[in-house]
Amino acid sequence: xxxxxxxxxxxxxxxxxxxxxxxxxxxxxxxxxxxxxxxxxxxxxxxxxxxxxxxxxxxxxxxxxxxxxxxxxxxxxxxxxxxxxxxxxxxxxxxxxxxxxxxxxxxxxxxxxxxxxxxxxxxxxxxxxxxxxxxxxxxxxxxxxxxxxxxxxxxxxxxxxxxxxxxxxxxxxxxxxxxxxxxxxxxxxxxxxxxxxxxxxxxxxxxxxxxxxxxxxxxxxxxxxxxxxxxxxxx
Numbered sequence: 001x002x003x004x005x006x007x008x009x010x011x012x013x014x015x016x017x018x019x020x021x022x023x024x025x026x027x028x029x030x031x032x033x034x035x036x037x038x039x040x041x042x043x044x045x046x047x048x049x050x051x052x053x054x055x056x057x058x059x060x061x062x063x064x065x066x067x068x069x070x071x072x073x074x075x076x077x078x079x080x081x082x083x084x085x086x087x088x089x090x091x092x093x094x095x096x097x098x099x100x101x102x103x104x105x106x107x108x109x110x111x112x113x114x115x116x117x118x119x120x121x122x123x124x125x126x127x128x129x130x131x132x133x134x135x136x137x138x139x140x141x142x143x144x145x146x147x148x149x150x151x152x153x154x155x156x157x158x159x160x161x162x163x164x165x166x167x168x169x170x171x172x173x174x175x176x177x178x179x180x181x182x183x184x185x186x187x188x189x190x191x192x193x194x195x196x197x198x199x200x201x202x203x204x205x206x207x208x209x210x211x212x213x214x215x216x217x218x219x220x221x222x223x224x225x226x227x228x229x230x231x232x233x234x235x
Contacts (some may be wrong), residue, residue, distance in 0.1 A: 001047070002047040002103065002107075003103060004046070004050060004101050004102075004103040004104065008056060017174050017176065017216060017219070017220070018216050019137065022216070023055070024168060025055070025059075026055040026217075027054040027055055030054065030055065031058060031061070032054070032060040033054075033057060036084070036114070036115045037081065037084060037085060037088070040079060040081045040084070040111065041081065042162055043073070043079070043226045043231075044079060044081060046080075049069065049078055049079060049104075050078070051078060051079070051081045051082065052081070052082055052145070052171060052218060053217070053218040053219075055217050055218060056134070056171070056217050056218045056221065057085060057151045058121075059215075059217055059221075060082070060085055060086065060089065061085075061089050063141075063167075063169075064085075064086055064089035064090040065089050065090070067090075067140075067141060067167065068090060068093075069090055069093050069139075069140045069141035070092060070093055070094065070128040070138055070140060071093065071094050071096075071138065071140055071141075072086055072090065072093050072094070072096070072139060072140075072141045072142070072143070073095075073096050073097075073098075073135070073137075073139040073141070073142045073143070073158070073161065074086070074095065074096070074097040074098065074142070074143045074145070075097075075098050075128045075132075075142075075143070075144050075145065075146045075154060075158075076097075076098070076099060076143075076144065076145035076146035077097040077098065077099035077104060077105070077108045077123060078099065078101075078104050078107075078108070078145075078194070079104060079107040079108055079111060080097070080107070080108035080111040080112055080115075080123075081111075082143060082145065083095050083097045083108075083112075083121050083229040084111065084112070084115055084116065084121070086143070087116060087120045087121055088117065091118060091120075093120060093141075094120055094122070095120050095121045095122070096121075096122050096124060096135070096137065096139075097122070097123055097124070098123075098124045098126070098128045098131050098146075099123070099124075099125065099130075099146075100125070100126055100127045100128070105123065105125050106220075108123055109123065127168065128146060128150070128154055129150070129153070129154070132154060132157040132161070133157055135161055137161065138161060138162070138163050139162055139163065139166060140162075140163045140165070140166040140167070141166060141167050141168075141169075142158055142161075142162060142166070142167070142168040142169070143168075143169050143171070144158070144168060144171065145171040145172070148172055148173070148175070148193045148196060148197055149165060149192045149193045149196035150196065151170055151196060151197065151200050152196050152197075152199045152200040152203060153161065153196075155200065155203070155204075155211075155233060156233045159226060159233065161232050162226045163226070164226055164227065164228060164234045165225065165226065165227075166225070166226050167223060167224065167225050167226075168223070168224045168226075169221055169222070169223050170200070170221065170223075170224075171218065171219070171220075171221060172218070172219040172220065173197055173200070173201075173214070173219070173220040173221065173222045174216070174219050174220030175190065175194065175197065175219065175220075176219060177200070178190060178194060179194065179197055179201075179220075187221075200222070201222070203233060203234070204222070204224055207231070209226070209227050209228045209230055209231045210224050210225065210226060210227060210231070211224070211225040211227060212224050212225075218227075
């Protein structure tokens with residue numbers, strides 16, 4: 001049994017914000033996971049561990065095969081599902097993934113040892129707040145799937161390490177639709193996330209040196225493209 005994800009965890013990301021029948025179509029009509037990715041998907045669903053939804057899996061296959069990134073950074077490893085998905089679809093990429101949850105790190109290490117056959121993935125253990133500043137690589141693709149309230153906190157360090165033309169994908173930015181509500185209508189326990197995501201949107205969506213788009217896949221994706229090295233993020 002997995003202990004570090006409570007049955008009372010944040011379920012906002014599991015509340016579709018588009019028609020249920022459209023979500024169902026996206027999740028059943030597209031290519032399914034197979035092999036070890038299917039096994040990990042079933043394990044995660046059974047144990048209440050949040051991983052990317054099937055429609056985002058399909059989108060990531062497309063992104064990896066189209067962009068063919070060489071250096072990928074992921075913040076939020078969990079059991080290693082997304083890292084292994086990216087490795088499978090970007091076989092030339094080197095992937096660095098960060099997590100601080102000891103239980104998840106244990107699962108990820110086991111899964112990487114079994115399934116990372118090309119040895120593409122490096123797992124860094126610890127808080128991204130500390131580790132990001134120590135990274136010396138330049139990345140052309142970044143996947144953010146950690147604490148949603150920290151996205152805006154991590155953004156300046158991420159942008160420093162993102163190549164011009166590189167892409168960042170932020171997961172779960174709709175919070176089940178809460179993001180479009182007045183803060184008074186959001187549960188108190190979710191308001192820190194709400195404030196952090198509102199600041200992320202305000203900072204990025206109309207930034208002159210970024211190209212941004214929001215996609216209604218899963219619980220919402222925010223994509224950013226870095227267009228120059230002259231990027232300033234204001235507090």
